[in-house]
Amino acid sequence: MGDKAHAHPGAAGRATAADHPASVRNVVLVGHSGSGKTTLVEALALTAGAVNRAGRVEDGGTVSDYDEIEHRQQRSVQLSLVPVDWDGYKINILDTPGYADFVGELRAGLRAADAALFVVSASDGVDGSTRMVWEECAAVGMPRAIVVTHLESARADFEEMTRICAEAFGGDDPDAVLPLYLPLRGPEAPDGHAPVTGLIGLLTQRLFDYAFGERKEAEPGPEQRQLIEDARNRLIEGIIAESEDETLMDRYLGGEEIDLKTLVQDLERAVARGTFFPVLAAAPAAEGARQGLGTVELLELVTGGFPTPLERPAPSVTTPDGTVRAVEACDPDGPLLAEVVKTASDPYVGRVSLVRVFSGTLRPDATVHVSGHGLTDRGHEDHDVDERIGTLSAPFGKQQRALTHCIAGDLASVAKLNRAETGDTLSAKDDPLLMEPWRMPDPLLPLAIEAHSKADEDKLSQGLGRLVAEDPTMRLEQNPATHQVVLWCLGEAHADVALERLRNRYGVQVDVVPHKVSLRETFAGTSSGRGRHVKQSGGHGQFAICEIEVEPLPNGSGIEFVDKVIGGAVPRQFIPSVEKGVRAQAARGVAAGYPLIDVRVTLRDGKAHSVDSSDAAFQTAGALALREAAADARIHLLEPVAEVSVLVGDDYVGAVMSDLSGRRGRVVGTEQAGGGRTLVRAEVPEIEIGRYAVDLRSISHGTARFDRHYARHEPMPQQIAERIRERTPDS
Secondary structure (H helix, E strand, O other), X not given: OOOOOOOOOOOOOEXXXXXXXXXXXXXXXXXXXXXXXXXXXXXXXXXXXXXXXXXXXXXXOEOOOOOOEEOXXXXXXXXXXXXXXXXXXXXXXXXXXXXXXXXXHHHHHHHHOOEEEEEEEOOOEOOHHHHHHHHHHXXXXXXXXXXXXXXXXXOOOHHXXXXXXXXXXXXXXXXXXXXXXXXXXXXXXXXXXXXXXXEEEOOOOOEEEOOOOOOXXXXXXXXXXXXXXXXXXXXXXXXXXXXXXXOHHHHXXXXXXXXXXXXXXXXXXXXXXXXXXXXXXOOOOOOOOOOOOOHHHHHHHHHHHOOOHHHOOOOOEEOXXXXXXXXXXXXXXXXXXXXXXXXXXXXXXXXXXXXXXXXXXXXXXXXXXXXXXXXXXXXXXXXXXXXXXXXXXXXXXOEEEEEOOEEOOOEEEEEOOOOOOOOOEEEEOXXXXXXXXXXXXXXXEEEEEEEOOHHHHHXXXXXXXXXXXXXXXXXXXXXXXXXXXXXXXXXXXXHHHXXXXXXXXXXXXXXXXXXXXXXXXXXXXXXXXXXXXXXXXXXXXXXXXXXXXXXXXXOOOOEEEEEOOOOOOOOXXXXXXXXXXXXXXXXXXXXXXXXXXXXXXXXXXXXXXXXXXXXXXXXXXXXXXXXXXXHOOOEEEEEEEEEEXXXXXXXXXXXXXXXXXXXXXXXXXXXXXXXXXXXXXXXXEHHHOOOHHHHHHXXXXXXXXXXXXXXXXXXXXXXXXXXXXXXXXXX
């Protein structure tokens, strides 16, 4: 690691194809929007020699080449891969979006990586969503480290931020979250702020000076040694506590000086096991500088402390028919097993898939089997096909550098997989396999859209298909009850990006329209109606009369039709015609234009004519009878009610429950969920929670999440029902 007694050579350059999993490191950067992740990626690329000046690749493209602009600010909304070489290792740096709406891209990054680097701003602290991602990583034992950015801020306090991180991430063992370095500040500027110019290694007690744009190692003075003494002792004790050598603590407490090499080895093992979480500091390089502060130390941490792909067990694997298969983790000579972690569309080369190889070796122009889980509820097809892949390449900004192969443990971009979608498995065509999918968040913000013109209508279906193929967190719904096309998104920014992609990438202009919920109607009590359809206009006329009784049924009963005609008043052949007319009118509604449900319609009497009665006449009479019965009855307007479960921090439980009550919700229970959080269960009308995904984030400061499931339809309050009826034409 960077606290070793030497520094690695500074230049390494662009990444190439790795030849052994042990030489690969896959690290994902996690942090809230604005924490400095993308700037840090650029600084690491500069230090590794992959770019020749900050933020630029050697041929002039940008490292952080994201093609989305959200709210007129540059914001990365996609998972981005930047591979670099450092000291003989290939490091795949996965930069993830920091905005909560793009958590699907974050989950993909976690799936593709073997360790996580949490980026925390010294001026902003740790937000709730970052804590939640930390818990996700802890649940699967992913190794983690923390890097503090924005040290140049006047409010930056590294020591205080380290304490906050220990409190937020340390759980029951805050001594598992400790700094490896302390920032060294230079002379005080006229504004009273002293800039950070270097780092002091706590283990080696060496000074690493970045003041002149390149890391220089020096001997610290007596003042600096005194400054680090307490922090150094605490770090050593923290490392020894995680050591597999149980005698080490007794020897240390007995006054023995522990060898530096032993401490570094124990530190690296503890980091790789995910039991110790070092805190580091970083800052971007100044104009013209070759290295950003702390970047060498970070690269050494990644190569020395983070695990190799060999140390990560493969996800659960089956054949497409569900038979469990055992696949040895990360064997380049094993059966091919790879996963699409991101899908993008390029206007020149078509669909491009970012793939993590877990077993075997992927080669250009090979034919592979593509297995998809099928997320039909989200608009994704279930497929099981063979496809020939195109070129393999290593992405870097706009550039795609050709690769000869991609071994187990490595990542690469694959061109021309026209059927593969995010989350799909690639395997050998004669040995198809399917990996267990990673957990995707449910999109809970509806966006109802219509094609802007006839030309857009012709392109809409294809554009939507491509959109959901790229983003499995998006759900496409064509609602048969409301006749709306609905994109279910994770939040407003997610929805805005979807519209932007439809417009700019796929050339489809759409209009956003109010989202409708599927209202229903039912009878509040028993009523009767007579349908009379008698017309004579020369030749055959139309004659049909029927009398019905309508009574309400329990929730979920649907429409029940009963024949109780006596004496053949309605001939047998026309009774199905009456039922057909009744059901057709029920589908159209009888009060406000919403389908009628949960009633029993009984045909009691009627009249027919030997010549003029017909199927069409009795259908019309049945519909008229139902409308007359409704005119003399009280009709309930029914609204869908959802079961809502909100997982929220204890500090926000009161605010959440108060908000749910304001939405006409009924809280049906609460229970402790551990970790200072509570699960609130409620039943809430769906018409009241259309924007709950956005509002809950505001109420809980991004720390809560919820799910919802349809429960039933129930009567809407009279005053609200009247307002809806008033807005309904011809109600």
